[in-house]
Amino acid sequence: MAEHHRIIIVGAGITGLTAATSLAMRDHEVLLLEKNTTCGGLVNSFTRDGFLFDGGIRAVENAGMIKPMLEELQIDLPLLPSKVSLGVEDKIISADTPESLRDYELLLKELYPESTKDVERVIKVIRKFDIYMQVLFGSDSPFFKDAKRDIRYYLSTFILWIIRFLATGAAIMRMRMPMEQFLNGLLENKALIDIISQHFFKKTPAFFAMSYFSLYPDYYYPQGGVGSIPNALRARLTEIGSEVRTGAEVVQLDAHRRSLTDSSGNQYTYDKLIWCADLKHLYRMIAAEEFPESERAGILKEQERILSSRGAESVFTLFLAVDLPPSYFSKISEGHFFYTPSRTGLGELHRADLAAILDGWQQLSRDAFYSWLESFCRLNTYEISLPVLNDSSAAPEGQSGLIASFLFDYELTRRIDEEGWYDEFEKRISEMMIDTLTASVYGALKEHILFSFAASPLSIERNVYSSEGAIVGWSFEQEVPIDAGMLNMKKAILTPMPDLYRAGQWTVSPAGLPTCIMTARMAADLVHTELS
Ligand SMILES: Cc1cc2nc3c(=O)[nH]c(=O)nc-3n(C[C@H](O)[C@H](O)[C@H](O)COP(=O)(O)OP(=O)(O)OC[C@H]3O[C@@H](n4cnc5c(N)ncnc54)[C@H](O)[C@@H]3O)c2cc1C
Structure with missing residues (x-):
């Protein structure tokens, strides 16, 4: 029945x-x-041995x-403030105030002194989008208010909000072209384009990528984890x-x-x-x-x-419990950190080279695959989260939990799993990520790891039935x-x-x-x- x-x-x-x-x-x-x-x-x-980790989204906008x-x-x-830092090689800035865009401009100019005009052009666009974002998200959305019940709110705020929302929304929607197309038309320096864009999904609409900087000061960390x-x-x-x-x-x-x-x-x-x-x-x-x-x-x-x-790209995530105090990490960055160990950029590693790997999968030697993977880990942009820097109860006294991830192709992990060498792959990629972070930003990391484990696009797919392990819907x-x-x-x-x-x-x-x-x-x- x-x-x-x-x-x-x-x-x-x-x-x-x-x-x-x-x-x-x-x-x-x-x-x-x-x-x-x-x-x-x-x-x-979830917690493991006293360390709090966030399995999906790291903080909320x-x-x-x-x-x-x-x-x-x-x-x-x-909701505790969750400050964001941005870094490339040894240059690290906070991105938690409206003035941070100026620091970002200086950071990019130091990295690419031959491309100052390019840097100025892209900063100008980001600044324009910052204004749009303030209009769209800078005040409380009326979605969660019953405007009709509060006539004063309806006349003073709601109608104005709707007009501004529609006007700004229309301006933004004109920038729907893929960010790659937009940035290639705007800038000449390919490495600079990579550094600005390689942590976004491929063909992300330009307005979304260009407006992301404005969202950094708007992140929060709920007490006890997301x-x-x-x-x-x-x-x-x-x-x-x-x-x-x-x-x-x-x-x-x-x-x-x-x-x-x-x-x-x-x-x-x-x-x-x-x-x-x-x-x-x-x-x-x-x-x-x-x-x-x-x-x-x-x-x-x-x-x-x-x-x-198809679902959008997925992520590979490494969870580390580390015998280093929060102060070791707080001297380097805030608790939410977008870090790129090299100014070189991924180039074609995640595009043409990846496509060639998938096309020639049957003929590809495992050594050739790992050589590609090593470059991919070394040149990528990592999203790093340190829950203990936002919530001091997130790790045992004097220790820290660290979550490091980057975008990763679902199909690769699916084929590796199908061929039965997923565990070997997971061990190798985890080592490469740890080596990269130790050689660049956290010199003491490798020697202080208490335990680690990983999550792949496959685990995401299995856990929530998200097609292709996608983390934000459609590709x-x-x-x-x-x-x-x-x-x-x-x-x-x-x-x-x-x-x-x-x-x-x-x-x-x-x-x-x-x-x-x-x-x-x-x-x-x-x-x-x-x-x-
Ligand atoms: C690593 C990572 C970083 C992210 N970063 C950001 C970010 O910075 N900003 C941002 O805005 N978003 C981010 N996101 C995306 C955001 O977290 C998701 O878009 C959002 O949480 C999706 O919520 P949902 O409820 O729609 O889907 P889901 O979270 O997928 O929930 C679907 C639920 O349905 C259940 N389910 C599935 N099939 C069935 C079934 N047949 N019967 C019963 N139950 C079923 C699943 O188990 C799951 O609990 C990130 C996600 C990840 C993983």
Whole structure:
């Protein structure tokens, strides 16, 4: 006998939790189904032997969204400042104030004295985008306010915000071209282009890459790790009487009959379903032929688009427990650090060379692969996070945990795993990362490692069922299979199937934590309106 629920939400990542809490706060009975035993998806933290690590996103951008969301859902969670540093070789600056852009300009000019004009050109663009970002995210977003209930707020702030949002959004959307195309048209120095852009996904829209500098001062670290946010949302849901069922993977969905089955064989029916997980998983379960002919063509078209698309690049992450005090690291950088050990840049290593490796995989010797990998580790940009520099309770006294990652191709790890030498690869790449960081920024690192472990694109895929291990939704390297950009986000939450909505990192592009929260709230609002 199937259990009936008016609203079922699938996936208890930040999106599903936000949507569920938002609905439950408005007195809806919601069932949230999550395949894992814990909630949070790509927003998660865990401890090992007293060291706190963040498994996915390292810190959260407020973007005028996170704080209002927590406030509206009545969640009292300390958000500690999470300062960012940027560094190349031995030149390291803080990027935590609006004046930091001037330091960044000086850093680039010192590195590339022959390209000062190039540097000035790119800084000018970043400065322009800084102004746009202040308009978009510099004040609290009204998404988490019921503007209509507060007429003074509606007339003074909301209408102005909407006008500024639309005008700025339109200006930004004109810069959708891939950042590579934009930077190649603007700058001559290829190494400089790499240093500015190689930590972004390939073909990231230019506006997104150019505006990222402005987001650095807006990062926060929730006390107890980023996973404290999903934990607090879950606690809030339970407190108001809604159920989060973990260990409940949705394995079958009959969207026409509005029913689904979980991995334990439990059957459910629903009035409204919000899918907050990987869209390829959703569309693999859809049987378009079950729907009336008038709906079938639209569903098939959408299904084909989604299933033929790929997730964005993934990351390789190394977690290190180190017998060095936080002061060793705080003398070098802030707790969130984008570091490039060499000014040379990746060049074609992550583009043409990687493509050649994948094309010639059968003929490639393992030595040749490791030689490529060594250069890749030496010339890459690392995202480094030191939770203990933000939250002093994140490591045992006198010791520190360090998380270092860079973008990494899913397909490589898949093939290595298929051929049975993943463990050897993981050991070698971890050693190369440690050697690179020891030779460049942390001279004492290698001698003080207590233990280490790693996560690959494959582990991300397995853990949250994110296609191709993607960490922010769709790849920019091919046409994105959803129509929603910043200006028509509301369309994003609709599917061609009645009463089935979607939200999260697969529904808008470019995606990220703020847009996950925004779409979660939009889906919740729509369902609320339809059921009221
Ligand atoms: C290393 C890293 C760094 C990042 N950095 C940033 C950043 O700086 N800025 C930024 O904005 N974003 C960043 N992100 C991206 C951001 O964390 C994600 O976009 C966001 O957390 C996605 O949330 P979600 O809820 O949409 O999806 P997910 O977190 O993937 O949640 C989906 C949930 O659904 C569950 N699920 C899947 N299938 C099923 C099923 N069949 N049945 C039941 N449950 C299911 C999964 O287990 C998971 O819990 C980063 C991510 C990573 C990993």
